[in-house]
Amino acid sequence: MLPSSVWALIKKDRIRTAHIGVGNMGLEDLNAVASHPSVVVTALCDVDGKALKAAQKQFPEAKVFTDYRKLFDQMESAIDAVIISTPDHTHAPASIMAMNMGKPVYCQKPLTHHVTEARAMKKLAAEKKLITLMFIQVHSFYDYKLASMLIRGGIIGKVKCVRAWSPKNWGYDGQLPTGSDPVPSHLDWNLWLGTSAERPYKEDLYHPRNWRKLVDYGCGTLGDMGVHIFDTPYNALDLDVPLTIKTRCRKPNGFGFPEHNTVTYKFPGPAYTAKSLKWVWYDGPLAPKSHRELKLPDNDELPDQGAIGEKGRLLLPHFMKLPNLIVKGKYENYDISKYDTAGELGEPVRNYAQESPKHYHQFIDA
Numbered sequence: 093m094l095p096s097s098v099w100a101l102i103k104k105d106r107i108r109t110a111h112i113g114v115g116n117m118g119l120e121d122l123n124a125v126a127s128h129p130s131v132v133v134t135a136l137c138d139v140d141g142k143a144l145k146a147a148q149k150q151f152p153e154a155k156v157f158t159d160y161r162k163l164f165d166q167m168e169s170a171i172d173a174v175i176i177s178t179p180d181h182t183h184a185p186a187s188i189m190a191m192n193m194g195k196p197v198y199c200q201k202p203l204t205h206h207v208t209e210a211r212a213m214k215k216l217a218a219e220k221k222l223i224t225l226m227f228i229q230v231h232s233f234y235d236y237k238l239a240s241m242l243i244r245g246g247i248i249g250k251v252k253c254v255r256a257w258s259p260k261n262w263g264y265d266g267q268l269p270t271g272s273d274p275v276p277s278h279l280d281w282n283l284w285l286g287t288s289a290e291r292p293y294k295e296d297l298y299h300p301r302n303w304r305k306l307v308d309y310g311c312g313t314l315g316d317m318g319v320h321i322f323d324t325p326y327n328a329l330d331l332d333v334p335l336t337i338k339t340r341c342r343k344p345n346g347f348g349f350p351e352h353n354t355v356t357y358k359f360p361g362p363a364y365t366a367k368s369l370k371w372v373w374y375d376g377p378l379a380p381k382s383h384r385e386l387k388l389p390d391n392d393e394l395p396d397q398g399a400i401g402e403k404g405r406l407l408l409p410h411f412m413k414l415p416n417l418i419v420k421g422k423y424e425n426y427d428i429s430k431y432d433t434a435g436e437l438g439e440p441v442r443n444y445a446q447e448s449p450k451h452y453h454q455f456i457d458a
Contacts, residue, residue, distance in 0.1 A: 105130060106130055106131075106132050107128075107130050107131050107132070107172045107173055107456055108132050108134040108170060108171050108172045108173075109125055109126075109131055109132070109133055109134060109135075109171065109172070109173050109174070109175055110134060110135035110136075110137070110163060110167060110171040110173070110174045110175070110190075110195075111125070111133065111135070111136050111137065111147070111174075111175045111177065112137045112138075112160045112163070112174065112175070112176045112177065112178055112182075112186050113137070113138060113176060113177035113178035113179075113182070113200075114136050114137070114138045114143050114144060114146075114147035114177070115138055115140055115142075115143030115146075115300060116143075116300060116301075117177055117200065118138070118143070118177030118178070118200075119143070119146065119147060121175055121177045121198075121200065121227070121452070122136075122147060122150075122151075122175070122177075123150070124448060124449045124452040125175055125198070125452045125455075125456065126151070127449050127452075127453075128449075128452065128453050128456045128457075130456055131456060133151040133153075133154045134154055134155070134167070134170060134171050135154055135155050135156075135157065135163050135167050135170075135171060136148060136151065136154045136155070136156050136157070137156070137157040137158065137159070137160045137163050138158065139158055139159075139279060139280045139281075139283040139284045140278060140279050140280075140284075140299070140300065141158075141277075141278035141279070142278045143300075144156055144158070155167065158280050158283060159280075159283055160186050160189070161189070164189055164190065164193060168193055171195065172195070172196070173195060173196045173197070173198065173223075173455075173456075174186075174187075174190040174195045174196070174197050174198070175197075175198045175199075176190075176197060176198070176199045176200060177200045177227075178200070179284075179303045179304075179309050179310065180202055180204070180205045180303075180304075180309060180310050180311050180315065181205045181286060181287065181288050181308060181309045181310075182286045182287075183199050183200065183202075183203060183204050183205065183209070184204045184205060184206070184209035184210075184212070184213060185286060185287050187199050187204075187213055188209075188212065188213060188216060191213070191216045191217060191220055191222055191224075192216070192220075194220055194222070195222070196222050196223040196224060196455075196458075197217075197222065197224050197225075198224070198225045198226075198227065198452070198455045199224070199225075199226055199227065200226075200227045201226050201227050201228055201315075201316075201319045201320070202311045202315040202316070202319045203226045205309075205311065223455065223458045225451075225454070225455040225458075227451070228319060228320055228323050228451070229447070229448045229450075229451040229452075230320055230323070230324075230410075230411050231323055231324075231327075231451065232447065232450045232451045232454065233411065233412065233447055234437060234438075234440045234441055234442075234447075235408070235411070235412060235413060235414055235415065235440065235442075236323070236324045236408070236411075237436075237437060238414070238415060238428065238431075238432070238437060238440075239324050239325075239328065239406065239408045239415045240324055240327065240328035241431040241432055241437075242406060242415060242417075242426070242431050243325065243328040243329065243364060243401070243406065244328055244364060245430070245431040247404065247406065247417060247426060247431065248401055248402070248403050248404035248405065248406050248417070249403045249404065250361075250364065250365055250366045250403065251325075251329060251364060251365045251366070251369065251401045251402070251403065252365070252366045252369065252370065252402055252403060253369070253370045253371070253372070253385065253401065253402050254325050254329075254369065254370075254371045254372070254399060254400070254401050255371075255372045255374075255380065255383065255385060255386060255399070255400050255401075256318070256321050256322060256325070256371070256372070256373050256374075256398070256399040256400075257321075257373065257374040257375065257379045257380035257394075257397065257398065257399075258313055258317035258318065258321060258374075258375050258379060258396075258397045258410075259375070259376065259377055259378060259379045259396055259397070260313045260316065260317050260375065260376075260397075261313065261351050261375075261376055261377050262304040262305050262310065262312050262313040262315075262316050262317075262349065263305055263312055263313065263348060263349040263350050263351035263352070263353070263375075263376060264302075264305040264306060264347070264348025264349065264351070265342065265348065265350065265351045266348065268345065268347050269292075269294045269297055271292070271294075272292030272293055272294065273292075273293055273294050273295040274293075275293045279293075279299060281293045281299075284298070284299055288308045288309060289308060291308070304316055305348050305349055306347060306348055306349070307346065307347060307348065307349060308347075310349070311349075312349035312350075312353070312375075313349070313353070313375035313376065314353065314355065314373060314375060317375070317397060317410075318373060318375070320410060320411075321397060321398065321399050321410050322373075322399070324399070324408060325399050325401060325408070328364070329362065329364045329365055329369065330362045330363060330364060331359050331362065331365075331369070332359075332360070332362075334357040334358060334359050334371075335358045335359065335360055335368075336357070336358045337355065337356070337357050338355070338356045339353055339354065339355045339356075340353070340354040340355075341353045341354070350376075351376050351377070352375070352376035352377070352379070353373070353374070353375050353376060354372065354373070354374050354381065355372070355373040356370065356371070356372050356373075357370070357371040357372075357373075358370060358371075359371060380394070385400070385402055385405070386400065387421075388407070388418070389418060389421055389422050389423050390423075395407075395409035395410065395413070396410075397409070397410035397411075398410050404417065404418065404419045404424075405417075405418040405419075406418075412442040412444065414440070
């Protein structure tokens with residue numbers, strides 16, 4: 093027999109997790125969260141029977157579901173936190189349902205499919221006083237934390253412009269589909285569609301990989317890679333909602349995102365920027381477009397993905413590379429200790445398999 097206060101501490105020492113979406117990246121999320129010594133994987137949910145079966149092999153004690161609503165109905169008192177790793181259009185419906193039950197939520201990026209959903213989730217998390225986290229594992233990595241210190245330490249002065257890019261192509265300029273294909277026996281197509289409009293199944297077009305390219309389910313290259321690449325300069329500069337957003341791309345077709353995009357934001361200027369800040373994003377094959385501000389010393393090639401600010405310039409490759417300081421067309425050395433005065437960063441670590449789980453573990457620790 094134990095006093096109730098001691099029993100409460102014992103219970104609190106184990107975090108019982110429910111995982112919604114356990115295929116592909118969801119399986120990585122599942123394994124990373126489960127690697128925390130305080131986690132007990134308690135429930136698994138996926139609309140794809142193959143993905144669910146593979147996850148269940150690793151965690152045979154967990155209860156399995158294809159419908160997250162049934163998971164919540166049956167497991168509300170048996171779970172302590174929810175990890176959501178579904179396609180983007182299911183992030184908000186599943187997260188909001190979990191948070192309404194008072195459950196802390198760890199959600200894959202991009203946080204939601206629409207800005208209105210993100211605002212609703214932020215409001216709900218605050219009202220319920222919940223621990224929440226969005227998956228951007230590089231937020232916890234050495235080079236990105238260093239870049240934030242450098243920017244806030246004034247290494248390039250007041251920032252006037254940020255240019256960011258990714259040559260990935262999560263767009264679709266092809267023909268709109270016609271007809272339908274048989275739904276695979278292992279897939280619940282109705283549950284995969286979730287709250288989106290009903291649509292006939294087409295093989296290799298939606299599940300499991302190409303949904304990012306499509307307006308009803310994903311957020312394109314900007315929502316996939318832009319979320320990672322924007323994160324450090326956006327947070328380091330203490331930005332909020334932009335004043336204006338303009339995009340140059342092909343005409344919308346209501347189905348797929350354009351394969352090439354140039355998006356220009358104008359932000360009101362906080363403490364670390366000029367009176368206003370211009371931010372330009374490029375994506376698609378061969379991105380970014382040529383620009384004098386993107387010219388590197390020694391005719392070096394730009395990294396495949398990255399962000400660059402100016403007045404002096406700071407190049408932040410994506411990922412696991414030190415920020416490069418460029419002054420008057422030349423690379424310049426800098427003393428990290430001048431900016432990391434408390435010695436918070438420690439030694440640089442560039443082992444993805446070692447570093448990535450830290451982000452998940454921070455959620456469990458919190």
